[in-house]
Amino acid sequence: MSMASVESYVTEDGRTIGGVVMELKNITLRFGGVVAIKDISFDIREGEIRAIIGPNGAGKSSMLNVISGFYTPTEGEVWFEGKRRPQMRPYQVAQQGIARTFQNIALFAGMSTLDNIMTGRITRMKSGLFSQALWMGKAEREETEHREAVEKIIDFLEIQHIRKTPVGRLPYGLQKRVELGRALAAEPRLLLLDEPMAGMNVEEKEDMSRFILDVNDEFGTTIVLIEHDMGVVMDLSDRVVVMDYGKKIGDGPPAEVRNNKEVIDAYLGVSHD
Amino acid sequence: MPDQFLFAVEVMINGLMAGVLYALVALGFVLIFKASGIFNYAQGVLALFAALTLVGLQNGQIPFAHLINAAFGTKVHYFGWTMPTFLAIALTIVVMVLLAIAIERFILKHLVNQEPIILFMATIGLAYFLEGLGDVMWGADVKTLDVGLPQGASEWIEDRSAVLGGDGFYGFFIDKLDIVAALVAAVLVISLTLFSQYSKQGRALRAVADDHQAALSVGISLRFIWVLVWSIAGIVALVAGIMWGAKSGVQFSLSLIALKALPVLMLGGFTSIPGAIVGGLIIGVGEKLFEFTIGQMIGGATENWFAYVLALVFLVFRPQGLFGEKIIERV
Numbered sequence: 001m002s003m004a005s006v007e008s009y010v011t012e013d014g015r016t017i018g019g020v021v022m023e024l025k026n027i028t029l030r031f032g033g034v035v036a037i038k039d040i041s042f043d044i045r046e047g048e049i050r051a052i053i054g055p056n057g058a059g060k061s062s063m064l065n066v067i068s069g070f071y072t073p074t075e076g077e078v079w080f081e082g083k084r085r086p087q088m089r090p091y092q093v094a095q096q097g098i099a100r101t102f103q104n105i106a107l108f109a110g111m112s113t114l115d116n117i118m119t120g121r122i123t124r125m126k127s128g129l130f131s132q133a134l135w136m137g138k139a140e141r142e143e144t145e146h147r148e149a150v151e152k153i154i155d156f157l158e159i160q161h162i163r164k165t166p167v168g169r170l171p172y173g174l175q176k177r178v179e180l181g182r183a184l185a186a187e188p189r190l191l192l193l194d195e196p197m198a199g200m201n202v203e204e205k206e207d208m209s210r211f212i213l214d215v216n217d218e219f220g221t222t223i224v225l226i227e228h229d230m231g232v233v234m235d236l237s238d239r240v241v242v243m244d245y246g247k248k249i250g251d252g253p254p255a256e257v258r259n260n261k262e263v264i265d266a267y268l269g270v271s272h273d
Numbered sequence: 274m275p276d277q278f279l280f281a282v283e284v285m286i287n288g289l290m291a292g293v294l295y296a297l298v299a300l301g302f303v304l305i306f307k308a309s310g311i312f313n314y315a316q317g318v319l320a321l322f323a324a325l326t327l328v329g330l331q332n333g334q335i336p337f338a339h340l341i342n343a344a345f346g347t348k349v350h351y352f353g354w355t356m357p358t359f360l361a362i363a364l365t366i367v368v369m370v371l372l373a374i375a376i377e378r379f380i381l382k383h384l385v386n387q388e389p390i391i392l393f394m395a396t397i398g399l400a401y402f403l404e405g406l407g408d409v410m411w412g413a414d415v416k417t418l419d420v421g422l423p424q425g426a427s428e429w430i431e432d433r434s435a436v437l438g439g440d441g442f443y444g445f446f447i448d449k450l451d452i453v454a455a456l457v458a459a460v461l462v463i464s465l466t467l468f469s470q471y472s473k474q475g476r477a478l479r480a481v482a483d484d485h486q487a488a489l490s491v492g493i494s495l496r497f498i499w500v501l502v503w504s505i506a507g508i509v510a511l512v513a514g515i516m517w518g519a520k521s522g523v524q525f526s527l528s529l530i531a532l533k534a535l536p537v538l539m540l541g542g543f544t545s546i547p548g549a550i551v552g553g554l555i556i557g558v559g560e561k562l563f564e565f566t567i568g569q570m571i572g573g574a575t576e577n578w579f580a581y582v583l584a585l586v587f588l589v590f591r592p593q594g595l596f597g598e599k600i601i602e603r604v
Contacts, residue, residue, distance in 0.1 A: 068490065094492030106487035108480050110544075119480045123492035125473045143471070182491065 008046075017238065018046030021190060021222050022067070027076035029062055029246075036062040037073070038246040044190065049216050049223045051233045054243035055266070060226045061103060063243070064194050067224065068100045069093030081189070095123045097189035101179045103198060103226075109168035113178050116167055117153055120185025121146045153181045156218075157211060173204035180211060184221075191215070193225040197232055205229070209236060234258065242266070279438045283445045284565045285558055290451030292557020293458045294520070297513040298530050299537040299549040300461065301506045306543045307469075308482045308502040309381075311392040315400035317531025319369075319507055322407045324514030324523045326368050328418050329411040330361040336410045358420045362511075369507030370500075377500045385495070386485070404528060413525060418518035423449035454516045458550065461512060465505070466546050478502060482544075536584035542597020551595060556580045 008018045022044040029037040037059045044050050052060045065071040066078070069090040078085045080096065088096075099120070108116050125142060154160055157177050162170060167178050176196060183191055196212065197205045209232060215221050227233045233240060234254040242250035242257055244266040250257045257263055298320060305313040313319075329336065333352040342348055356364075380395050427449045435444035469475035480488045481498045488495065517527055533556075541552025560579040568575040587594065 070486075070489070089494070090489040091492050091494045094490055100490050102486065102490070106484050106490065108483035108487060110483055111479060115476065115479075119476055119488075119491050119493075122473060122477055122480075139472070182487075186491065 011238065015047060015217060015220075017048045020044070021046045021081060023079040024063075024067070025077040025079065027063070027066055027073045027078070029059075029066060029071055030074045035246055037066070039076070040241075040243070040246075040248045041076075042241050042248065042251055044222060044224055045239075046222055047216070047220050048238040049212070049225065049236055051237035051240045052224065052226045052243060053228075053230070053233050053240055057245075058243040059246040060243055061194055062246075064100070064192050064224070064226055067190075068098055068192055094186070097123075097186070098192065099183035099186040099188035099190075100192035101176070101183050101194055101196060103194040105172075105175050105179055107167045107175055107179055107182070110166060112164050113159060113167055113170075113181075114150065114154070114163045116178055117150045117181045117185045118146065120182035121149065123186055149187075150185055153184050156184075156214070157181050173200055173207070176200070176204075176208065177211070180208075180215075184215065184219075187219075188221065191221050191223045193223060195226050195228060197227060197229055205232065212236060276438045276442045279442050279445075281562070281565060283447075284561045286445060286447060287451070288558035288561030289554055290448065290455060290557070291561065292554035293451070293455045293550075294513070294516055294553075295530075295533050295537050295556055296550045296553025297454070297458055297461070297509070297516060298534040299541065299553055300458075300465070300546065301509040301513065302531075302534055302538055303541075303543060303546055303549045304465070304506045304509065305502060307546075308478050308498060309392070310389050310482065311396060312389070312543070313506065314393065314396040314531070315403060316506065316510060316534070317528040318400045318403045318407075319372075319510035320514040320517065320530065321523070321525065321527040322372075322403050322514075323365055323369055323507065323511035324418060324518040324527060325407045325411045325416070327361055327365045327420075327511065327515065328416045328518070328523050330364050331356050331358060331418075331420075332416075334411060339412065340409060362420070362515075365511055366508055369511055370504045373500050373503035373507050376503050377496055381499050382496065400528070404525065408525075415522050415524040416518075418515065418523050420515055420519065422453050422515075422519050424519070425449060427452065450516070450519055457512060457516070461509065462546060462550055465509075469546070474498075474501060533580065536580040538594070539584040539587050540594055542594025545594070545596035548594055548596030556583065559583060 008016055010016050020043045023041075024043070025041050027037055027040045028035070040063065052063055054060050062071060066073050069088045069092065072087055080098075085093075085096075094100075108119065111119075125146065154163060157180065159174065159177055159181065162174060162178075167175055170178065180193070180196065183193075193212070197208050200208065212223065212225070213236065216223055225233075225237070227236075237254060239252060240250070240254055240257045241248060242260070242263045249266055250260045250263040252260075298317065301316040301319065302313060305311055305316070328334075333354045333356060335341070335349050335352055338350050342350075376399065380399060381392075384392055384395060425448065426446050430447050431444035433444070435442065437444075469478060477488070477493045478498055478501065480491065480493055481495060485495060488498075513530075514523070514527065517530055521527075537549060537552040537556050539552075540555055541548030541550070556579075560576045563579050564573065564575045
């Protein structure tokens with residue numbers, strides 16, 4: 001269904017959704033005897049917000065780990081920007097322009113907000129070890145450029161007041177925001193968010209939703225997000241993949257998925273809140 | 274000024290100088306601990322191995338000479354040339370970097386995501402392997418290391434300071450080598466701190482120390498960082514090896530100086546570069562002053578245990594050390 005429409009289109013709110021950025025073809029992931037993902041295919045299009053939903057243990061996080069290179073699929077192919085991706089280590093995937101956040105926040109607790117976001121730009125820094133060690137002019141110029149980019153992100157996420165605070169001391173909601181900032185700092189082609197709103201209160205959830213929409217809208221960033229909160233997913237995303245027990249049971253715009261019987265049975269039918 | 278006071282000052286200055294040498298060894302520990310959470314038991318042996326390699330290269334020793342002679346019945350020991358110090362140091366650095374690559378490839382790579390205690394055990398194994406390798410490569414005899422550093426008392430300081438006291442005071446006795454060691458340590462600490470705070474690799478290094486997963490997700494190669502950090506630790510070990518070797522000869526007991534670094538780390542904190550320096554200085558001064566004041570009353574030889582007792586006190590009252598990050602366990 002989704003593969004047929006390759007030409008770009010404009011959404012109701014005026015954003016342009018382009019061609020396919022990533023295509024996952026028949027992905028299967030096994031851990032010993034356990035099958036976490038069973039033969040799943042779907043694509044991600046430029047500029048869209050693509051959600052992956054499903055009950056606990058459905059394999060959503062595993063899927064995200066396959067995309068970000070933390071897991072290597074047992075079978076199947078990952079196509080990125082029209083090329084088949086060979087087996088890669090996570091840091092190589094990151095260097096290709098795929099940034100991510102984690103379900104259980106993975107920040108550098110001892111470093112300040114500023115430094116944390118600065119690490120997000122590591123893939124964009126070019127100066128070699130030697131000139132860095134000697135702090136030569138080029139490295140210094142680069143540092144200044146990156147600082148500017150990082151300051152923009154800090155302004156954007158409204159976290160100026162915690163620039164110098166070690167992130168270990170920040171409340172949960174702000175930590176999640178810093179983590180998003182670090183991922184954004186890489187100016188990613190594809191941004192993966194693993195339950196960006198998990199464990200947040202209503203106000204924090206609203207803030208985060210707004211930031212996700214703004215990122216997508218202002219920078220045109222393609223976003224894949226995993227979420228538990230059905231309401232949030234339906235509001236945010238352009239298209240939704242529904243997973244259950246490692247299988248794909250639905251794929252399409254929120255309104256369509258919402259009325260899919262299999263989805264209702266497997267996910268919406270079970271009271272979750 | 275009363276002579277007794279001046280003697281105390283002299284003891285203190287010498288304590289500071291000794292402390293610098295402790296700090297040099299502790300520095301290597303801190304670097305690896307910061308970047309990988311591993312307590313590297315092999316750091317002392319690394320200093321020994323570096324010093325052995327440096328002396329061997331300088332004197333044109335043939336590596337594995339005993340092994341070769343035993344296997345082929347030859348009698349080779351030396352190439353017959355001596356290498357300029359500068360070149361020998363450069364080559365030793367190359368050897369230390371190669372060693373770092375080998376450590377990553379043969380040990381660390383296979384222990385990713387293991388408990389720190391397992392990595393610690395691996396470094397114990399590494400320590401004994403390196404000690405054996407050093408023995409087989411360069412021989413077990415005590416060697417003198419001469420890299421052209423000034424030695425002996427600084428007469429300049431002695432003459433200038435003699436006027437401070439009375440007839441019984443001949444001025445401060447300070448070893449020139451200790452002064453050089455202090456300068457080298459200062460340069461090392463400043464450059465390492467700048468490197469870790471402000472460079473891309475330094476930032477990556479701190480990132481890896483904090484969270485492996487997150488580091489990977491921003492595009493940092495763990496393997497590269499480990500090689501980098503072990504290379505730097507190897508080079509710091511070389512500096513420590515040169516200073517200690519020049520002071521007391523290159524011998525296998527050099528690997529035991531690692532033990533003295535332990536209390537230094539407990540004082541300064543395992544994660545702080547400036548902490549290693551301050552910890553080293555406190556222990557150096559503390560043990561000399563203690564010996565000078567209380568030691569005389571209780572029969573002396575307090576230098577052997579003073580540092581450890583001080584470390585114990587710190588473990589009870591401030592386990593993270595003076596500058597270490599406070600250990601917060603979230604449950």
